[in-house]
Amino acid sequence: MASLYLLIPLGVCVVFAAIAAFVWASSNGQFDEIAAQADRLPDDER
Amino acid sequence: MTAASTANWAAFDRPELQAGFAQAQGGCEVRVALDGMHCANCSARAERLLAADVSALRVNLVARDISFRFRPAQVRLSALLQRLDEAGLQPRVLAHEASATRAIAQRRRAFARAGVATLCAMQVMMLAWPSYFGVQPQPPIEQLLRIAQALVATPGVVWAGWPFFSDAVRALKARSLDMNVPVALALAVAYGASLWRVAHGAGALYFDTATMFVCLLTLGRLLEGRTRARAVAHLRALSERRALTAQRLGTQGLETVPINTLARGDILVVAPGDALPADGELLDARAELDESLLSGEAQAQLRARGHALLAGSINVGAAPLQLRVSHCGGDTRLAQITQLLDLAQTQKPRLQQLSDRIAGHFVAAILLFAVIGLLLALARGAGLDAALNIALAVLVASCPCALSLAVPAALAAATDRLARAGVLVANAAALGALARIDTVLFDKTGTLTRPSMRLRRTRALAGLDVNRCQQIAAALERGYRHPIAAAFAGIASGLVVREAEQIAGAGVQGLIDGQRYWLGAAEQAPVALQLPREFQIADGCTRIMLCDTHRALACFELESPLRSEAPALIDELHRRDINCEILSGDSHDAVSAVARLLKIDQRAARQTPEQKLQRLQALQAQGRRVLAVGDGINDAPLLSAADVSAALPQGAALAQQRADLLLLGDSLTALPLAMDIAKTCNRRIRENLAWALGYNLVVLPLAMSGALSPWLAAAGMSVSSLLVVGNALRLAPAARKDGSIVGESVAVAKKPLGRLAGNV
Structure with missing residues (x-):
């Protein structure tokens, strides 16, 4: 059980890292055009 | 603005123009439309061309644009644009919209x-x-x-x-x-x-x-x-298509300058097909302008020397025109109409939603009960901790979660459902009002009729074959952009025209097989015409004559054709006991003709935007709930003040932004369907609210008595919310394989329209 003293704070740190990464990514517009990704497939018809 | 007309990119380096760009991290952010970018190869090439000089480069192949950040001190924007232009990508800098x-x-x-x-x-x-x-x-x-x-x-x-x-x-x-x-x-x-x-x-x-x-x-x-x-x-994409530069006649000839450096008295040259960057006075003898953005009327307007021209109208003549700037920037009529719109919008009657009305009382009740629960527990001798538990249980369990989801979930489902039917909802609050509409005000041109002209009848007058007359006319009008030319665009003609010429305000002429022909309005004809009496009937038609050097050869009757779906729509609205009225800026004859065809009794012609607004306010004063359908900026104050407004997308960009509903697919067919969906949506909202309130009535006493443990409170709240969302989603049923939509009232609405659609 002693390992929990390390793992729980570590888990909290990981959550904060994930939050920071997500906020950074969304404020840089990475999720602006989720639906548009499907249209990025090579379009040879045009 | 074509690539050719802006060969001079240097204007984009001017600090006045760059002041309009968004500033970020020491650089300017700019978005450039690349009309020549068609494939992944092109976008990779665009990236390669710029990568060394810019940062935050993002290519959007779908929207065909590219955005990047550059440092004006280190790199010239004109050099970047030149590079893209030479690669054939046709760059066009998009207008910066702070609101966007x-x-x-x-x-x-x-x-x-x-x-x-x-x-x-x-x-x-x-x-x-x-x-x-x-x-x-x-x-x-x-x-x-x-x-x-x-x-x-x-x-x-x-x-x-x-x-x-x-x-x-x-x-x-x-x-x-x-x-x-x-x-x-x-x-x-x-x-x-x-x-x-x-x-x-x-x-x-x-x-x-x-x-x-x-x-x-x-x-x-x-x-x-x-x-x-x-x-x-x-819609935002449309408003971004405004020109950012103008061609100014300076001491060293023509120069390209940013529009925000223009001043009163400047002389500008506007190429054919370009939009006017400012209000001004025409310096040429004659010019032809498409003012549909400002008036909503499709007829090209003829203007003579000294006449006032308006920013936003398009030079549809064959030659460049010159104008002396009288108003620019925020003083143009276009900008003033926008201000009028803002005013009309603030006066818009507040749409009271059912949930808003309930929420005030409901919220007060929850707060009251939480406090009562707290005090009762304390009075019973429980500790502060247990008392707080009860107050929290009341707040959490009866928190208006389902109540707050009840309205938006149903609105989102209805919006989605309408989008699939070709109706975009710009203002979700309008759906509530749409279900209770009892009067519809229609604009005529571009709304009940199509925006372009159509050839109704050809009468050969001099024994010539009708087809031959049409071919001559089609050849003469070939290459012109005004609405009359559009009427002849569908006629195939192998004839070759020499010395083709447009006589502004009169018509067109040219040599075909050595014979000189002229085509234009009867009053302007170069030869004296004896018109038969039946040609002088006022029935809303536009008549133009084909003449050779000494006699009239044919008369063409042109009309703005009724939209094929309009009669079925009006029938359907009448069947629902909804009053229909036409308010149009057009002539009495034209309005009466359309009203007769559609069996609409109430009509008013030659209406200014102010008169239209007055009529609307009179109706609203009688307690009518009014839907306004129109296009063009002269409808926009009306659209803003109406209980609900709908616009057709080929109208001016501004009018669309003010409208609550946008009818895509260039058709009015979806209107009754939209009303049905709005009604269903309102019913779902009421069911959801009833559920949410009922749930809270049951759960409140439980929480007050302290019988509700925290996890039960949270679970009850979640289940209640899920039920509400699920009920709302019933509104947006999946499409069947045959393309029809499984929905309760939707099928009913489609039937009569389908039956009548082919009749016109």
Whole structure:
């Protein structure tokens, strides 16, 4: 059980890292055009 | 603005123009449309061309544009544009819209908040897991878990839930109670009490409830917001097509300058097909202008020397025109009409939604009951901790979560359903009013009729073959852009015209097989015409004559054709006891002809925007609920002030932005369907509200008596919310394989329209 003293704070740190990464990514517009990704497939018809 | 007309890119280096760009991290952000970018190869080439000199480069192949950040001190924008132009990508710098940038930032933040709330809610539940199952870890570990919960819940409640707190404060400052007040209070109490209990190492925690609460609420708002953002995205694209530069006649000839450096008295040259950058006085003898953006009327307008021209109209003549600037920037008529619109919008009657009416009383009741519960528990001799438990249970269990989802979930479902039927909802609040409409005001040109002219009948007058006359006319009009030319565009003609010439204000002429022909309005004909009496009937038709050098050869009757779906639509509206009226800026003859065909009794011709607005206000004063359908800016004040407004997308961009509903697919067919969906949506909202209120009536006494444990309160709230969302989604049924839509009232609405559609 002693390992929990390390793992729980570590888990909290990981959550904060994930939050920071997500906020950074969304404020840089990475999720602006989720639906548009499907249209990025090579379009040879045009 | 074509690539050829802006060969001089240097104007884009001017600081006055670059001042309009968004500034970020020491650089200017700019978005450039690349009309020549068709494939992944092109976009890769565009990236290669710029990569060395710019940062934050992003290519959007779907929208065919590219955005990047550059440092004006290090690199010239004109050099970048020149590079793209030489690669055949046809760059066009898009007008900067401060509001658009703001909207994008808001959407990104809303998405980030919903994501963070979801992430935190899940992590808090993981950390609270032992307490769900009655597992008792060692006390130090348990305390560590509680501290971890507090840490992880903090961004989920404080940052992600910030809008609820700030909105609640704003509501309280305005001395009103809206749904944000109990939401914020429940969050504050649940979070604050939990923090306090963590600090004291005892008592149940509500971090999971608080974060899940924020998560559900932000997701609901995000869902609704995204649906609405989709509706306005392509409208923004339209408004970005404005020109940023003008061709000014200076001492050293023609120079390209940014429009915000123009001054009164400047002389500008506007190429054929380009939009006028400012209001001004025409210096040429004659010019032909498409003012449909300002008047909504499709007829090209003829203007003579000294006449006032308006910014935003398009030079549809064959030659460049010169004008002397009289008003520019915010003083143009275009800008003033926009201000008029803003005024009309603020006067728009507040659409009272059912939930808004209930919410005020409901919120007050919840707060009251929470306080009563707290006091009763204290009076019974329970400790402050147990009393707080009861107050929290009341706030959490009866928190208007389902109530706050009841309206947006149904609106989002209806918006989505309408989008699939070709109706974009720009203002979701309008759906409530749409269901109760009893009067419809129609504009004529471009709304009940098509915006372009059509050849109705050809009469050969001099024994010539009708087909031959049409071919001559089609050859003469070939290459011109005005509405009359459009009427002949569909006629195949192999004839070759020499010395083709447009006589502004009169017609066109040219040599065909050595014979000189002339085509234009009868009054302007170069030869004296004896018109038969039947040609002088006022029936709303436009008549133009084909002549050779000494006699009339043929008469063409042109009309703005009625939209094929219009009669069926009016029949359908009459069947529903909805009054229809025509308000048009067009002539009495033209309006009467259309009204007769559609069996509409109420009509008014030659209406100014102010008169249209007065008529609307008179109707509203009688208690009528009015839907206005139109296009063009002269309709826009009317559209703004109406209870609900609908616009057809090929109208002017501004009018579309003010309208509540946008009818895509260039058709009015979807209007009755939209009314049906609005009615269904209203019913769903009422069902949802009834459920949410009923649930709260049941759960409130339980919470007050202290019989409701925290996890039961949270579970009940979630199930209630899910039921509400599920009920709302019934509104947007899946499409069947044959393309028809499975919906209750929808099928009924489609039948009569389908039957009548082919009749006209």
